[in-house]
Amino acid sequence: MNAEIGSPDPDRSLADLSFDQVAQPDELARAEALRRHSMLVKPPGSLGRLEELGAWIAACQGRPTPRPFTRARVIVFAGDHGVAARGVSANPPETTGELLGTVLAGGAAINVLASTAGATVRVVDIAVDTDGAESAVSEFKVRRGSGSIDREDALSDAEVHAALLAGRQIADAEVDGGADLLVAADLGVGGSTVASTLVAALTGAEPVAVIGRGSGVDDNGWMRKAAAVRDALRRARAVLSDPVALLRTSGGADVAAMAGFLAQAAVRRTPVLLDGLTVGAAALVAEELAPGARSWWVAAHRSSEPAHAMVLEHLDLEPLLDLDIRLGEGAGAAAALPLLFMSARLLAEVATREQAGVPDPEA
Ligand SMILES: O=C(O)c1ccc[n+]([C@@H]2O[C@H](COP(=O)([O-])O)[C@@H](O)[C@H]2O)c1
Numbered sequence: 001m002n003a004e005i006g007s008p009d010p011d012r013s014l015a016d017l018s019f020d021q022v023a024q025p026d027e028l029a030r031a032e033a034l035r036r037h038s039m040l041v042k043p044p045g046s047l048g049r050l051e052e053l054g055a056w057i058a059a060c061q062g063r064p065t066p067r068p069f070t071r072a073r074v075i076v077f078a079g080d081h082g083v084a085a086r087g088v089s090a091n092p093p094e095t096t097g098e099l100l101g102t103v104l105a106g107g108a109a110i111n112v113l114a115s116t117a118g119a120t121v122r123v124v125d126i127a128v129d130t131d132g133a134e135s136a137v138s139e140f141k142v143r144r145g146s147g148s149i150d151r152e153d154a155l156s157d158a159e160v161h162a163a164l165l166a167g168r169q170i171a172d173a174e175v176d177g178g179a180d181l182l183v184a185a186d187l188g189v190g191g192s193t194v195a196s197t198l199v200a201a202l203t204g205a206e207p208v209a210v211i212g213r214g215s216g217v218d219d220n221g222w223m224r225k226a227a228a229v230r231d232a233l234r235r236a237r238a239v240l241s242d243p244v245a246l247l248r249t250s251g252g253a254d255v256a257a258m259a260g261f262l263a264q265a266a267v268r269r270t271p272v273l274l275d276g277l278t279v280g281a282a283a284l285v286a287e288e289l290a291p292g293a294r295s296w297w298v299a300a301h302r303s304s305e306p307a308h309a310m311v312l313e314h315l316d317l318e319p320l321l322d323l324d325i326r327l328g329e330g331a332g333a334a335a336a337l338p339l340l341f342m343s344a345r346l347l348a349e350v351a352t353r354e355q356a357g358v359p360d361p362e363a
């Protein structure tokens with residue numbers, strides 16, 4: 001049980017929330033890595049984006065020859081959304097708690113994908129609407145569910161602070177525990193309505209342009225979702241310039257925690273593989289909280305949710321995969337993990353032309 005649910009420390013000041021300045025990845029290491037790639041036993045540039053990806057890893061690690069990743073971690077942030085009660089999802093709200101149990105039991109797609117790729121999964125119950133049955137993963141729980149963003153604030157200011165701090169603390173603990181590659185993942189019925197609202201607010205997109213089927217809502221549900229996003233957007237646009245107020249008005253504790261996590265991962269110079277729509281919405285907020293954080297992120301995939309394309313465009317990120325994945329829970333990111341593992345090892349382990357005795361025809 002978490003005694004603090006619903007009563008975040010009122011003494012936490014705004015100052016607690018500031019993120020240290022984000023340093024940029026090491027451009028010298030990136031340039032050296034690209035130069036090394038041109039010396040390896042293959043036509044220059046022939047490994048395409050794997051070369052760029054390797055150079056990005058080198059820049060993040062601050063060394064031209066990357067170390068292989070040894071501890072990739074997927075953190076699943078689970079939370080409920082009050083707006084789910086408006087019938088905007090194909091699934092009833094209680095599904096979130098059931099899915100949380102499935103991930104904990106190892107039976108979800110993310111468990112299989114992460115384990116196949118060689119990553120471990122941690123689940124954090126940040127705001128699941130359980131009826132009092134908090135568990136060992138509820139240490140950072142901020143509240144149960146959230147307000148329905150079409151007509152009330154999702155959270156109080158104190159709850160936004162608590163969630164951002166939770167994300168920041170989780171990132172710190174993961175990096176201190178040796179994580180060298182991080183994935184933020186979301187789980188929560190109604191999450192795509194919240195994420196679509198945040199994306200429309202932060203990118204200036206029209207409501208109808210951002211609304212997709214989420215986890216599979218039917219036509220009537222899609223209409224209710226469109227109405228909810230339209231109403232929520234009116235409230236969101238009033239607080240656009242203030243990311244904390246935006247999270248209070250139109251977010252959720254899971255999104256706020258992911259934003260804190262993504263910002264702090266960048267502060268701690270740790271590369272992150274971004275998943276789909278809801279993580280993307282959190283990333284938009286994180287970039288506002290910690291400008292420059294986006295340099296530490298790679299977009300794993302393009303979700304089939306229309307709002308995700310707007311996230312990618314806004315952050316100027318080119319996704320690695322386009323597999324029509326629209327699951328959330330970190331699935332798209334886990335599917336792309338092997339590409340990062342390969343990119344790091346290619347730079348470190350492929351022989352140079354000189355070592356292989358294959359002279360450069362141009363030399
Ligand atoms: O991240 C995505 O691209 C994504 C796209 C569609 C659905 N989801 C997942 O589905 C849930 C949200 O869908 P919905 O329809 O309940 O809003 C939530 O658990 C997300 O992880 C996630």
Ligand SMILES: Cc1cc2nc[nH]c2cc1C
Pocket residue numbers: 091095099186187188215327328329
């Ligand atoms: C089954 C199911 C799995 C999910 N994983 C993430 N969101 C989800 C939503 C549903 C409905």
